[in-house]
Amino acid sequence: MANGLYVHSEIGPLKKVLLHRPGEELLNLTPDDLERLLFDDIPFLEVAQAEHDRFAEILREQGVEVLYLEKLTAEALDAVPGAREEFTNQWLDESGLKGKAARAAVKEYMDSIKDTKTFVDKTIAGLRKEEIDLPANSSSLLADLVGSDQDGETDLLIDPMPNTYFTRDPFAVVGKGVNLNRMFSVTRNRETLYGKFIFKYHPDYKDAPLWYRRDSAYHTEGGDVLNLNAHTLAIGISQRTQAGAIDQLAQNMFWEKGDQCEIDTIYAFNIPVSRAFMHLDTVFTQIDVDKFTIHPGIMGTLQVFKLTKGAQQGEVKIEEMNDTLEHVLEKALGLDQVKLIKCGGGDPVAAAREQWNDGSNTLCVAPGKICVYQRNSVTNDVLYKEGLDLLVVPSAELSRGRGGPRCMSMPFAREDL
């Protein structure tokens, strides 16, 4: 574990996980910005934090080391002279700020924050106009005179990043390396900066090989990536992950970085493009050696492609194998039978309601032991009767961002099975 990363499955005993405690970014969410910022409601921050603290505590009770994105980023920026300056400039480049004068004023404000962890929190929280002394209209640039209001009236100078607590998506640990993603939306793509600097400068993680880069041409997100075993990945072709990203990933994993990457097979699942099916992990998650929770909407024949390394340099073989999810997973895992447990049991009303609140998005901490949202009582009852050991996370507020326990976590290390 030279660089501290080691993930070869979805279910091996979890040793180390990355979270982000929701912070002041949720206080900069307004009803008008919800859709653009990919959020569905305004959470009550204090309760969201208490729920998240309980999630972290549940993980620690299971012997898991809990890391925080904001802390690792601050450590990375403090580790190398010039790293914080480099981060600030790139954060400003991607902040949507218009005008040189505004940029200079924000830079001065951010530089004045001495403590780096407080600085990192502020980059996530966003900035209100009232917080900055913008120079009077003395500039000769139209952009300074008009400012950011050209996109509509707003009290914000820089958008918050309310989805940062979904640490699953900006990057994904695969084996001993990382897919550093280019994300689907402009707003969430800013979250990938934290991973960029952690994997560039953090003393414990800087040697991690990158299987994908945030400057790639196609978008992809960690919620679409499932580590089936050391050699096999499942990836969704979804609203968030383009087929071209999977081609690029296969090239990098099989060839460009083939000497470091153990993955030799990728199953690409073509899932419907909709918010309910946002990522592969909103549709199914592995909960035991041979068990998965699923969204019932994914039953029936699926279009699936199997990508393997070809014989010629740079060649990737693609086989279309349209089949049921059950059969594809059996083949991929080399099992005679897998069991798919439906969100909501057989009840279509419960399935729709609980799927909306991530009933099939679970975090497995060991085979058969999973974190679930408390509010999904119908699904949880079914899982309990199937013999699963449930670690129940309070979820009244956390669920308002449309992500569950798997979305809120990025495993850094799991024991082998």
Ligand SMILES: NC(=O)NCCC[C@H](N)C(=O)O
């Ligand atoms: N892996 C996941 O399904 N993550 C949930 C992300 C929810 C967030 N509001 C988003 O739309 O990106």
